[in-house]
Amino acid sequence: MEQTRTLGMIQNDDVAIVPLNWDHVERWGEQLSMKSYTCNLRRSLDSIIQAPLADLLTSNIQAFIRSDPFASGGLRYALPLYQPSDERKLVAKMFKDGPLTKDRYLEVMAIQAIATKLVYEFNRYNPPQTIDFIDVRVVEIEQTHPSEDTYFTVEPYIEGDYVKHNNNAGWSNELMATAQAYSHFTWQKSGNKLIVVDLQGVAYIMTDPVIHSVNPPHSFGSTDFGREGVDSFFSTHRCNYVCDMLNLTRHPMQPRDPISTITNQLQQANEQSGPRQVNCNAAGCSALVEIGQGGVLGAAATMSDIYCNSCKRRMRLNQTFTCNMSGCKIKFSITPYRYTARGEDPPTRCPAHRNPNVPTPGGPGRSRNPGRRP
Ligand SMILES: [Zn+2]
Ligand SMILES: [Zn+2]
Ligand SMILES: [Zn+2]
Structure with a gap:
């Protein structure tokens, strides 16, 4: 209880x-x-x-x-x-x-x-x-x-990879092509009743798809955009070699010109439906972050800036350190987590002494100088 x-x-x-x-x-x-x-x-x-x-x-x-x-x-x-x-x-x-x-x-x-x-x-x-x-x-x-x-x-x-399967930013073109062809296939195989889109996964294990349905006596929740969702998928879908292998019938909304930069097109089609989640980009953080209607493409330009709220809070925490270069007592202020989140060690010296060629004695973070590593 x-x-x-x-x-x-x-x-x-x-x-x-x-x-x-x-x-x-x-x-x-x-x-x-x-x-x-x-x-x-x-x-x-x-x-x-x-x-x-x-x-x-x-x-x-x-x-x-x-x-x-x-x-x-x-x-x-x-x-x-x-x-x-x-x-x-x-x-x-x-x-x-x-x-x-x-x-x-x-x-x-x-x-x-x-x-x-x-x-x-x-x-x-x-x-x-x-x-x-x-x-x-x-x-x-x-x-x-x-x-x-x-x-x-x-x-x-x-x-090992539990959260990763929500992030399709790292998909191979081949998997993208297969996933896209699968979406096209679901439209045909269902007798033009519905389409399964928004596949997300790693190692070909998919989760959290979205369905847009047209004819069945069933609506699939708030992410079901019906006819509009179907049209929006096809309006950016250029058939790829997998579609051709399966002999899929062209949909009237599909672009006439043949496939060009496949990844680009596939990502555009992928982002059509609904909010999606990616991993927080901070090193060692496994939180999922909603990236909204813009989808992966909208976020792609700034993918490295996607952080969960708790990491964002940590990134606002300024700390003051004293330069650890012998003889220098200069204080400098940094947000250590900005470095840690990128998998880097925070600097231990004032800006003037941050020369990577000078050996760094220990400090608030571990040494970044490769020569000092064990
Ligand atoms: Zn196709
Ligand atoms: Zn985080
Ligand atoms: Zn200094």
Whole structure:
């Protein structure tokens, strides 16, 4: 009870982000009974598109959940979840704001289910890169009063690179081409009912796609821009060699001229729909940062300046140091975190003595002189 009450309380802005540590899960609180929902994908594509949530498989799980998030995005917190029965490390994602209704979480799962079913179909055509979507479930912790039930989506924890898959700035052209062709394919394969866009991932494991839908009796939440979303994807989509391999039919909105600077075009198409998250750029910080409607392209020029709020706060902290050059007592003022965030050591000397050729004795930061390194 205590544990889940704390979970409800993470809905405020000043929640501390605590580094991930799976060593002592029993310290997170008592093990809780939870109910897990997943979409039954053993149905026809049509029936999944028409009613993704019509056939839910449920199971009961026992797990430890830590109420301190280890990453924070603009929309959601990520909390560690551990299932001892099969030693599974999982990530629970919880909305920070807005309604915490079951429906809102189910919507995330529905989008992922349709995207997954369509990727099964896509991979049957042997594209140059097969892609995959991460498995997303909805998990519920029941309370005495049903109105207080707690929900989150749960997905596998990807060792090492968990936050990276939200950042598609480093995608290869080949993966971009495959992802773009997949989006084009979903429009055709769904019978022009919907398109799956906004693929984000690393190592071909995708998450958090967006669906724009036209015909089905279902709307996919606030990021579903309907016909406008479909048109906007195609208006910047130039078919690439993967589209050609799959013999995809051209959409009337597509530009007539052939593909030129592929990366540029693909990124433009990619940013059409909705806000997205990238990693905080500070070295060693794993927070997710919402970069807004401008998307990756809008942020690309300043990608190295994207920092989470807590890093931004640290960057405003000025400190005064005394130059450590022998004989010099000059005080200088710097914001050490501006250096640390870039993976550099803060200077230990006044501006006049910051000559990289002069050996640096120790100071507030470690020496930057390579000659002094062990
Ligand atoms: Zn195409
Ligand atoms: Zn940060
Ligand atoms: Zn000096």
